[in-house]
Amino acid sequence: MALGPRLDLRQSQSLIMTPQLQQAIKLLTLSNLEIEAFVAGELEKNPLLESSGAEDDRFISADGVDRDVEQPTLSADIGEADTLIGQGLGEADCPLDVDHSAETFIDDGPGDRLAAQAVGSAGGGDIMPGYSGEAPDLDSFAKMEPGLQEHLMEQAGSHLSGMDILIATQLIGQIDEAGYLEANLLETAHGLSVPLYDVERVLGVIQGFDPTGVGARSLAECLALQAKEVDRYDPCMAKLLANLDLLARGALPQLRRICGVDEEDMTDMIRELRGYDPKPGLRFGGERAAPVTPDLFVNPTKEGWAIEVNATTLPRILINRSYYVELSSGTQGKAAKSWLADCLASANWLVKALDQRQKTIIKVASEIVRQQEDFFHKGVAHLKPLTLKAVAEAIEMHESTVSRVTSNKYLSCPRGLYELKYFFTSGVAAAGGDGAVSAEAVKSHIKALISKEDPQAILSDDTLVDLLRAKGMDLARRTVAKYRESMGIGSSVQRRRQKALQGKAA
Numbered sequence: 001m002a003l004g005p006r007l008d009l010r011q012s013q014s015l016i017m018t019p020q021l022q023q024a025i026k027l028l029t030l031s032n033l034e035i036e037a038f039v040a041g042e043l044e045k046n047p048l049l050e051s052s053g054a055e056d057d058r059f060i061s062a063d064g065v066d067r068d069v070e071q072p073t074l075s076a077d078i079g080e081a082d083t084l085i086g087q088g089l090g091e092a093d094c095p096l097d098v099d100h101s102a103e104t105f106i107d108d109g110p111g112d113r114l115a116a117q118a119v120g121s122a123g124g125g126d127i128m129p130g131y132s133g134e135a136p137d138l139d140s141f142a143k144m145e146p147g148l149q150e151h152l153m154e155q156a157g158s159h160l161s162g163m164d165i166l167i168a169t170q171l172i173g174q175i176d177e178a179g180y181l182e183a184n185l186l187e188t189a190h191g192l193s194v195p196l197y198d199v200e201r202v203l204g205v206i207q208g209f210d211p212t213g214v215g216a217r218s219l220a221e222c223l224a225l226q227a228k229e230v231d232r233y234d235p236c237m238a239k240l241l242a243n244l245d246l247l248a249r250g251a252l253p254q255l256r257r258i259c260g261v262d263e264e265d266m267t268d269m270i271r272e273l274r275g276y277d278p279k280p281g282l283r284f285g286g287e288r289a290a291p292v293t294p295d296l297f298v299n300p301t302k303e304g305w306a307i308e309v310n311a312t313t314l315p316r317i318l319i320n321r322s323y324y325v326e327l328s329s330g331t332q333g334k335a336a337k338s339w340l341a342d343c344l345a346s347a348n349w350l351v352k353a354l355d356q357r358q359k360t361i362i363k364v365a366s367e368i369v370r371q372q373e374d375f376f377h378k379g380v381a382h383l384k385p386l387t388l389k390a391v392a393e394a395i396e397m398h399e400s401t402v403s404r405v406t407s408n409k410y411l412s413c414p415r416g417l418y419e420l421k422y423f424f425t426s427g428v429a430a431a432g433g434d435g436a437v438s439a440e441a442v443k444s445h446i447k448a449l450i451s452k453e454d455p456q457a458i459l460s461d462d463t464l465v466d467l468l469r470a471k472g473m474d475l476a477r478r479t480v481a482k483y484r485e486s487m488g489i490g491s492s493v494q495r496r497r498q499k500a501l502q503g504k505a506a
Contacts (some may be wrong), residue, residue, distance in 0.1 A: 024353045028360065028404040032295045032313035035354070039315040048324050052316035136391045148177060148214070148284040155209045160202065167202040168193060171215070179214040179281025180222070211280040211381045219278055220244055226276045236261050240269055247273075250497030270501060294412035296365050296420075299374065305376065307371050310359050312413075317354070326445045360397075364405045365420070366390050372423050376413055381445060383438040385427025428473055437473050443483050445471060450489055455499040 017025075030038060043049050084251040146154070147174050156168040170192060174183035184201065189196040207215040212229045214284070216222035220241045227233040227241070236259045240247065246255050247270070256266050297308045327340055368391060374382035388406075406420035427436030449467055453459045459467070461484070463478045468475055481491075490498065 008057060008310045020349050020353075024349075024356070025404065026488060027353055028401065029201060029407045030095055031293075031408045031410075032310055033293055034408070035357075036313060036315045039350075039354075042346075042350060043317070046343050046347055046350075047327075047349070048320055048343050050318045050320045052318050060064060093271070146284065148179065148281045149173065149175065149273050152206065152214065156206070159205055159209075159451050163194065163198070164202050164205075165193060167199055171199070171203055174283065175215060177281055178279040179211065179216070180216050181215050211277070211283055213277060213280040222280065223276050226280075227272070232272055236265070237269060237272075238274070246438050247501075252498055252500075257333065263493060292410055294417055295409040296361070297332065297409045297410055298365070298369055298413040300376075300414065305373070307362060307365050308367060309361060314358070315354075317351060319344070319351060358403070361405055361409070362394050363482060364391060364397075364402055365411065367395050368406075368411075368420065368423050376415065379444075381448075383423070383425060383444075384434045385438045386424050388424060427473060428476070428479070439483070442468070442473055443487055444481065445473065445485060446483055447489070450484075453495075455496075455503065458492045458496045458499070 010011070024245060027035065027038070027249070043051060084245045152172045152175070153169070156165060156172065160168050164260065167188075170188055171183055173180065174188075175181050181203070185199050186196060189199045192199075197438075203215060207225055209215070213222040213225045216225055224233055226240050227237050227476075239259045240255065243255060243258055247260075252266060259266065261269070293310070293313055295310055295313070297310060299306050299308075324340065324344055328337070368386070369376065371382060371386055371391070371394075372382065388399045388402045393403075407425070409420050411418050411420055422440075425438045425440045428439060428442050445468060446464060449464060461480050464480050464484075465475060465477050468480070484491075489495070
């Protein structure tokens with residue numbers, strides 16, 4: 001066979017993900033609020049996109065046709081959007097350009113009613129909820145409390161001056177949100193080129209600020225500052241605070257010998273300690289916890305369960321085709337026409353991708369609700385084992401699609417707010433050999449049994465195994481211990497000591 005250059009023609013098949021397909025897959029993983037931010041960016045980049053709202057009625061009506069432009073007569077066989085635009089009929093094809101302020105969308109569900117009430121209370125008139133509707137942010141009316149560091153700096157300004165203010169600023173900046181000082185005093189002194197004595201003296205002033213106990217370098221020092229504030233810091237209390245590890249272990253006889261007190265005095269000292277705040281800084285400032293916004297609403301109806309996407313956070317967009325016709329009629333350059341065609345294609349794809357995303361989410365959520373219906377009726381104890389594969393097979397989708405849909409999305413139902421991933425749990429074999437029980441249901445039973453246990457008869461892990469087996473759950477002792485520890489519940493020995501201490505302080 002001769003060696004040399006030659007041309008060959010071959011056929012092959014390959015799967016290539018276009019940028020539009022990649023973007024559509026990305027949209028599935030985003031929550032409604034993240035979608036809102038994404039669409040806001042697209043509205044800035046694409047002049048053909050418009051946010052849906054009351055102001056859109058001026059160029060598009062409920063049937064998606066611009067009434068301000070004279071409409072030609074169309075045959076029953078209407079072609080694609082690009083074909084119509086080429087024929088000068090660009091405004092006629094608006095299959096997904098729906099006016100969400102039409103009568104059929106009023107009071108569509110809990111999400112719409114909530115937003116409508118918010119807009120109405122702000123004097124918004126007839127503006128319906130949508131991407132462009134600006135409902136009042138009720139959180140903005142809440143009074144902003146000063147943070148811990150701002151609170152301490154205000155006190156430092158009235159108690160200190162000169163170089164002491166600089167030292168106090170350095171120390172206060174290194175106090176965490178719980179009120180504890182994380183700084184090394186010697187390093188701080190070297191960094192500011194001041195004597196260590198001055199740093200310790202300023203720290204003593206800070207430790208006298210409100211809240212009592214702030215600026216402490218350990219739990220014992222924090223509690224000691226609070227004991228001094230109420231004149232309860234005597235030698236016995238000092239010894240007790242120096243041996244908090246023994247108190248945690250419940251070694252009360254040993255503590256009584258160290259402190260030199262009887263049982264009655266020890267009980268009073270423990271009761272006093274329980275009244276102190278181990279994290280005094282948490283009473284001030286800190287970031288307000290951002291509320292989780294549900295992406296879906298699930299409510300019971302006579303026919304079953306109604307599932308609705310939260311319309312108040314879901315952006316609604318339209319394609320302004322009349323603007324496209326206006327731009328294309330005045331555009332002569334080839335590059336400009338190509339850019340305009342790309343904008344139209346991108347806008348069409350985005351509208352359809354958002355519509356498909358909403359349908360996919362509803363489809364997945366409906367199957368989750370169907371398979372976990374006992375949970376919605378009876379509670380977490382009736383949660384069933386469920387996998388992504390089981391849902392994917394039921395709705396004839398790929399498992400990865402279900403995984404993306406259930407990521408970063410929350411469901412609101414009469415029982416509370418839950419992440420969609422919450423409904424996917426592993427299973428534990430039933431004692432009778434028929435069926436399985438969800439791991440979350442097992443945890444719920446363990447928590448309920450421990451919460452009702454008698455302080456004089458603490459349940460061991462072996463006892464819990466027997467009680468759960470009587471309920472039809474076949475678990476090993478190590479499995480019970482693993483679930484118990486995952487919920488932050490101590491062992492039977494730890495619980496016995498804790499209840500004993502609570503009884504002493506009661």
